Amino acid sequence: MTLNQGPGRGGRLFRVAVCAGIAAVLAACGSSPRAPVENRSTGGISIPRVDPATLPGYEFRNRPGYYQVQPGETIRSIARNNNLDWRDIVRWNSQWVPNPDLIEVGQVLRIEPPAGSVARTTPVAPRVTSPASTTPAPRVTPPSDAGAASIALAWPTQSRTIVTPFDDVKNKGIGIGGREGDPVTAAADGTVMYAGSGLRGYGNLVILKHNTTFLTVYAHNSKLLVKENQSVKKGQTIAEMGKTDADRVKLHFEVRRNGKTVNPLSYLPR
Structure with a gap:
């Protein structure tokens, strides 16, 4: 290129300006060899390539066991996606990651423990990103009455003689033999739901409620000794044995669980 503007003062100034511009361009190329590139991990700020x-x-x-950093990623997002704690990744790469907030696209990180090391911190579960993926709600156990699932009953009479075996279709309970006037006692703590003779076939009848699950039934008594809504204790005498609406002296005894009859012998002591 010829820069001949004549020997005058104007020509000399022109040549100085052009040389200075060229020097500035060369200096810039020498000090900044990296061209700018957009990196999404920095929020769109241009940084050198x-x-x-x-x-x-x-x-x-x-x-x-290694991972190359992609645009838009951070130590924490890499840890999350690999079910790791980000502090472990920093520890395993401490020789080249002095600041966990400054990593570069293309950098390679160790994401598995080196020999002789373990993940000492608790892994962080991956973030759920799919709309169809949901985290199950913690299971909540509804409150229930104490002892509602099962119950320990006592024999309601001194006698252990079974004169009528359990039959869920025919009699829905057991018949316990005895003598007229023998005490009939509450098989467990409870409240008198019914005391009377209004149910045909049961004679003088007592029904006790023990909790939201269990009821007990005492039938064919000669005499009732409790009233409705009365609280009774286990072993308390509630009636006297008889044969009302029955062909012989006996206590008809039922256990009902959630309204259904069950074999009383499954709940009575042997």
């Missing part, structure tokens, strides 16, 4: 081969850990790329 970096040759991945010059980044820490690049020689370990594509090896098992």
Whole structure:
């Protein structure tokens, strides 16, 4: 290129300006060899382009247990996606990650413990991103009455003689033999739901409620000794044995669980 503007003062000034511009361009090229590139992890700010081969850990790329940082990722997002604690990743890469908030696209990180090391911190579960994926709600156990699932009953009479075996279709309970006037006692603590003779076939009848699950039934008594809504204790005498609406002296005894009759012998002591 010819820069001949004549020997005058104007020509000399022109040549000085052109040379200064060229020097500035050369100086800029020498001090900033990196061209700007947009990196989404920095919120859209332009930063110099970096040759991945010059980044820490690049020689370990594509090896098992290592991961190459992608645009938009952070230490925490990498840890989350690999079910790790981000502090473990920082610890395993401490030689080239002095600041966990400054990692570069293309950098290679160790994401498995090195030999002799373990993940000492608790892994963080991956974030659920799919709309169809939901975290199950914690199971809540509804409150229930104490002893409602089962109940310990006492024999309602001194006699253990079974004169009528249990039959869920025919009699729905057991018949316990005895003598007229023998005491009939509450099989467990409870409240008198019914005391009377209004149910045909049961004679003088007492029904006790023990909780929201269990009822007991005492039938064919000669005499009732409790009233409705009265609280009774286990072993308390509630009636006297008889044969009202029955062909012989006996106590007809039922156990009902959630309204259904069950074999009383399953709940009575042997």
